[in-house]
Amino acid sequence: MTMAADDRRLKEAPIAVQTAVERRDRLFGWLIASPSLGLLFLVILFPVFWALFTSVHDYTLLAPNFDTFNGLDNYLKAAGDPEFRHTLWLTAFFVAAVVLLEFAIGFLVALMLHAVERFKSVYYAILLCPLLMNPVVVGLIWRMFLHPSLGIVNYLLSVIGVEPVNWLGSTKVALWTLVMVDIWHQVSFMIVLLLAGLSALPREPYEAARVDGASALRCFWHITLPLMLPVITVTLLIRLIFAVKTYDLVYIMTRGGPGVATDLVSYFIYRTAFVSLNIGEASAMSAILLAVILALTAWLHRYMRSLT
Amino acid sequence: MASISLNNIHKFYPNGYAAVRDVSLDIMDGEFVILLGPSGCGKSTTLRMIAGLETISSGDLRIGGARMNDIDPADRDVAIVFQNYALYPHMTVADNLSFGLRLRGVDRGLIGKRVATIAGMLGIGELLARKPAQLSGGQRQRVALGRALVREPKAFLLDEPLSNLDAKLRTSMRTELIKLHRTLGTTIVHVTHDQVEAMTMGERICIMKDGVIVQVGAPMEVYRNPVNTFVAGFLASPPMNLLRGRLSAKSVLLGDTKLPLPQALSAAFASHSGLDVIVGLRPEDFHLKADAAPMSVPLDIATVATEVLGPEVILVGNLRNYDEAEIHIRCSRDFRSDPGTTTTFYYDLSQLQIFDAETTYALKRPLKI
Numbered sequence: 001m002t003m004a005a006d007d008r009r010l011k012e013a014p015i016a017v018q019t020a021v022e023r024r025d026r027l028f029g030w031l032i033a034s035p036s037l038g039l040l041f042l043v044i045l046f047p048v049f050w051a052l053f054t055s056v057h058d059y060t061l062l063a064p065n066f067d068t069f070n071g072l073d074n075y076l077k078a079a080g081d082p083e084f085r086h087t088l089w090l091t092a093f094f095v096a097a098v099v100l101l102e103f104a105i106g107f108l109v110a111l112m113l114h115a116v117e118r119f120k121s122v123y124y125a126i127l128l129c130p131l132l133m134n135p136v137v138v139g140l141i142w143r144m145f146l147h148p149s150l151g152i153v154n155y156l157l158s159v160i161g162v163e164p165v166n167w168l169g170s171t172k173v174a175l176w177t178l179v180m181v182d183i184w185h186q187v188s189f190m191i192v193l194l195l196a197g198l199s200a201l202p203r204e205p206y207e208a209a210r211v212d213g214a215s216a217l218r219c220f221w222h223i224t225l226p227l228m229l230p231v232i233t234v235t236l237l238i239r240l241i242f243a244v245k246t247y248d249l250v251y252i253m254t255r256g257g258p259g260v261a262t263d264l265v266s267y268f269i270y271r272t273a274f275v276s277l278n279i280g281e282a283s284a285m286s287a288i289l290l291a292v293i294l295a296l297t298a299w300l301h302r303y304m305r306s307l308t
Numbered sequence: 309m310a311s312i313s314l315n316n317i318h319k320f321y322p323n324g325y326a327a328v329r330d331v332s333l334d335i336m337d338g339e340f341v342i343l344l345g346p347s348g349c350g351k352s353t354t355l356r357m358i359a360g361l362e363t364i365s366s367g368d369l370r371i372g373g374a375r376m377n378d379i380d381p382a383d384r385d386v387a388i389v390f391q392n393y394a395l396y397p398h399m400t401v402a403d404n405l406s407f408g409l410r411l412r413g414v415d416r417g418l419i420g421k422r423v424a425t426i427a428g429m430l431g432i433g434e435l436l437a438r439k440p441a442q443l444s445g446g447q448r449q450r451v452a453l454g455r456a457l458v459r460e461p462k463a464f465l466l467d468e469p470l471s472n473l474d475a476k477l478r479t480s481m482r483t484e485l486i487k488l489h490r491t492l493g494t495t496i497v498h499v500t501h502d503q504v505e506a507m508t509m510g511e512r513i514c515i516m517k518d519g520v521i522v523q524v525g526a527p528m529e530v531y532r533n534p535v536n537t538f539v540a541g542f543l544a545s546p547p548m549n550l551l552r553g554r555l556s557a558k559s560v561l562l563g564d565t566k567l568p569l570p571q572a573l574s575a576a577f578a579s580h581s582g583l584d585v586i587v588g589l590r591p592e593d594f595h596l597k598a599d600a601a602p603m604s605v606p607l608d609i610a611t612v613a614t615e616v617l618g619p620e621v622i623l624v625g626n627l628r629n630y631d632e633a634e635i636h637i638r639c640s641r642d643f644r645s646d647p648g649t650t651t652t653f654y655y656d657l658s659q660l661q662i663f664d665a666e667t668t669y670a671l672k673r674p675l676k677i
Contacts, residue, residue, distance in 0.1 A: 204394030207361050208455070212408035213382035222407070226398040 048290075055283035062277055074284035084285060086260060087268040088292075090175070094264055095243040097179045098186070099236060105183065106190025106235075111220075113191065114198045124192075131188040139252025142181045143168070168254055171261040178249055178262055185249075186242075190235055197231030198224070233304035237297055244293055265289055310372030310385075310462040310495060311337045312358060317367035319353050319519075327353045329519045331367070335497060340489050342510035343499045346542070350519035351499045355465050358497060359388045372462060382411075387456035391468040393448045395440040401427075401451050402436040408459045426458045446477045457488075463495040470505060482509060503543050507531065515539050533661075533675065537668040540588050540661065546622060546636035549589040552665060557581045560662065563630035570603050570657050572677040577662060580671055588661030588670075591622070591638040594653040601656035608652055609635060611645040623651075 018026075055075070058068035078084050113123055130138070145151050146167035154164040167177045201224065209219050247266035250256060256263035256271070269289070273282035312335040319328035328350040335341045343351040356362040358369060360381030369376045376384050387408075395404050402423060409419045427433045430450045440448055449469065456464055466485075470478045486509055489496055500506055506513045507527045514524045515538075523535040534540035540548040553562040558574050560567045567587070569577065598604060609625035612634060623637040623645060637653060645651055662671045 202394075202397075204390050204392060205396050208388070208390065208394040208396070209407070210361065210381045211359055211386070211388050212455075212459075213411045214407075218411060223396060223398075 051283040051286055054280055055287050057280055059280040059283070060277050061274075061279060064279070070280075074281045075288065078281055078285045078288060083260065083263075084265075084268065087263050087265040090260075090263060091244060091246075091265040094175065094179060094246065095240060097176075098182050098243045098246075099239050101179070102183050102187045102190050102239060103232075103236060106187050107194055107232075109187075110191045110194035110198055111224075113195055127188040127191055129188075130185050131192075133185070135185065135248035136252055138181065138185045139249050142184075143253050146177060169258055171258050174254055174258060174261045178246075178253065181253070182243070182246065182249060186239065190239060193235045193238075194228070194231065197228050197235075200231075201227050229304060229307055233301065236304075237300060240300065241293060241297065244289070244296075311335060311339075311370075312463060312495060312497065313368075313370045314354070314358070315368040315370070317354070317357060317369060318365045319350070319357060319362060320365040327519055328357070331516075331519075331521055333514055333521065333524065335495060338493045338495055340486075340496045340498065340509065340511045342506040342513045343497065343516060344503065344506040344513050344542075345501065345516035345522075347501055349516040351501075351516050352467055353519075354516070355388070355467050355497060355499045358463075359386055359465050360384050361388075385461050386463045386465055387459050387461040388465040388467060389452050389456050389469045391471055393440070393452040393472075395448060395451055395455070397440050399439070400436065401432060401438055401440070401443070404440070404451055405436075405454050405458050408455065412459075422458050422460075426454045429457070430454050445473055446481070449473060449477075449481065453488075457492075461494070463497065466496065466498040468499055468501070471500070471502065478505075485509060503545070507543065515542065533670070534588070535670055537586055537588070537663050540663070540670075544590075546591050546638070548661070549591065549633070549635045550663070551587045551589070551627070551630070551633055551635070553585055553587045555580055555583050555585045555662065560585065560587055560660075562587060562627060563632075565607065565627055565630060567605050567655070567657065567660065569660070570677050572674050573657075573660060573662075576673045577671050580662075580664070584665040585671070586663040586665050586668070588663060589635070589655060590659055591636045593656040593659040594637045594639075595656065596639075596643075596651075596653065598654050600654060601658065603657040604654035605657055606652050607655050608650050609637065610650045611647050613647060614643075614645055616641075625651075 053066070056069060056071060057066045058070050058073075059066060109127075113120065116123065145153050148154060148164060148166050148169060151167075153167070158164060165173060168174050205223050205227075206219055209223055214222065245266055246264055247270065250262055250264050250267040251270075254262040256267050265285070266289075269282050269285045272285060273279050276282075314331050314333045317328060317331045318326065320326050331350075331354055333341075343354060345351045353362055357364050358371075360376070360379065364377050371384055371386065396407065399407065405423045405426060406419045409422065414422075423436070424433070427436060430453060432447060432450050432454060435443060435447060435451070440451070443451065449472075452469070469485075470481050473481060482505060485496075485498075498505070498509060510527060512524060513527055513530050515522045515530065517538055523530055523539050525533075530539060531543050534543065534548070537550055541550060551562050553560050553567075555561075555577060557578070559569055593601075594607070594609075595601060595604065598606070608628045609623070610628065611623060611625045613624045615622040615624065618641065620641055621639045621643045623639050623643065624634050625637065627635055628650070658677050662673070663669060664671060
């Protein structure tokens with residue numbers, strides 16, 4: 001066959017025809033994926049859309065129906081509610097404190113563990129213990145530890161001559177107590193992720209840097225940190241998203257109190273929905289929270305990528 | 309520039325494994341020395357000990373006369389080029405080149421000048437803004453080399469720098485390294501397992517095996533007078549044919565083939581008469597004409613296969629009545645022989661090497677006969 005004939009044949013050949021085999025493969029793919037897709041739809045997409053739908057209706061647990069459509073009323077009410085705004089700021093502060101402190105401590109411990117050669121698995125096991133605990137259990141344990149008169153923490157402080165602290169009862173201290181307990185509970189997560197990132201780093205650039213004359217600190221600054229940025233980004237993002245949703249600790253330890261000192265937004269939304277019975281407004285608040293988290297995630301992701 | 313001297317250097321790992329044993333080597337100022345050996349022979353460990361990336365278990369390392377055992381790698385003023393380049397992946401080529409200088413607080417203007425000079429020299433001037441991921445293997449290799457050059461160190465340590473390149477690039481980089489050495493005159497220690505690199509690049513080759521230096525010498529010296537069967541079998545491709553035989557007063561027996569020994573050799577080997585030996589015959593010492601060498605012996609070789617390489621043909625064959633090992637013979641490019649046919653080759657007896665079968669070490673012989 002000549003080249004010209006070959007060319008013609010190629011041109012005449014229909015583009016991207018699906019063969020029977022390909023069609024069957026695709027069908028089979030959809031078939032085996034459909035149960036999980038259906039489940040995902042049921043437990044994630046459906047609740048989200050239901051909440052969005054509810055948020056534009058006057059839906060309360062006293063009158064649980066969609067009879068009254070009230071547009072953006074719920075959103076305007078939520079946005080104008082000083083209490084809701086207060087919880088948003090409080091949450092922002094809590095999240096910033098928790099994520100930054102956990103990152104600082106986590107990275108430090110990860111770096112130290114990375115340098116350790118012996119008993120690594122023992123350290124791992126100890127570190128993972130808090131992470132494996134149910135948040136409710138964590139809350140209960142710490143509530144006992146921090147009991148103003150019966151708790152072991154104040155007892156130990158008294159031994160070294162420090163005045164007892166009202167850990168959960170003081171408006172000034174309570175939020176920091178929550179921060180501390182959350183760090184105790186979640187810092188291992190940071191450590192484990194960062195440690196995995198560290199052990200995946202190539203060894204050679206460090207050797208090159210040593211010969212180039214870089215001190216340990218400069219190696220960290222010029223090599224470890226830039227190379228770790230993708231891992232750091234992901235770790236921060238995940239922790240950030242989870243921290244915004246903190247609910248169980250507040251519920252078990254302070255119920256938002258004293259007063260509204262630890263009234264984090266998730267707990268406030270819960271109260272609006274199931275104590276004030278105003279599902280519509282709570283849904284609007286959830287939608288606002290969702291938007292804030294999405295925006296934050298997108299911004300942080302983009303910012304960290306711009307650094308690399 | 310500086311000399312490097314290793315005195316009785318050992319490297320033991322915590323598990324008791326001795327990676328390097330009693331290595332002593334004097335590298336002269338400006339010399340190009342090759343550490344050659346199979347993988348795991350301790351050559352890279354030796355280089356890394358010179359660089360300071362591995363601690364020295366015992367022995368003395370001196371660079372430029374000063375003891376360096378406990379000196380930080382940064383203060384030894386040597387530069388190392390790694391096999392996988394070890395570039396800083398997040399830095400541009402320019403930053404990679406200047407990192408070491410910046411750490412040393414060199415004046416910015418001077419850094420810029422030096423980077424530009426080196427980049428021009430290596431032909432990577434237009435790549436300065438790129439990151440390593442955007443470079444080809446050869447370009448990365450040049451950057452790694454540039455990073456070493458830009459610091460103008462006392463010595464370059466090259467750890468198999470060419471082994472990740474394709475064959476063509478490797479050949480051209482080989483030439484460039486030789487040229488570079490000639491221009492700069494800096495001491496270079498080059499680690500490789502490639503005997504072609506060793507033969508072509510080094511002023512001296514240091515062959516290592518199992519953590520010990522086996523032989524040190526100029527390439528042709530090592531090639532012509534391998535100290536044992538390991539060196540004989542390691543250098544060149546195809547390597548020296550090593551055949552078991554028996555030594556007698558005037559000749560050496562390979563099966564029922566008798567190779568008469570020239571006068572000078574039979575005198576040298578007299579004390580080993582009657583010993584089992586290994587006979588070393590270089591593939592290029594076989595000739596088709598009797599008068600190609602003054603002292604030669606005809607050998608009948610039955611062809612097993614021929615490998616046509618282009619510039620030459622390698623004949624793989626068997627010596628008559630000798631089946632222990634095949635013989636490789638280097639023939640001219642027009643040579644052809646069908647399997648099963650027998651060809652008479654004239655072996656140049658003046659090139660004969662004899663090794664003690666028990667110790668594998670060469671029996672001393674006069675260099676010229």
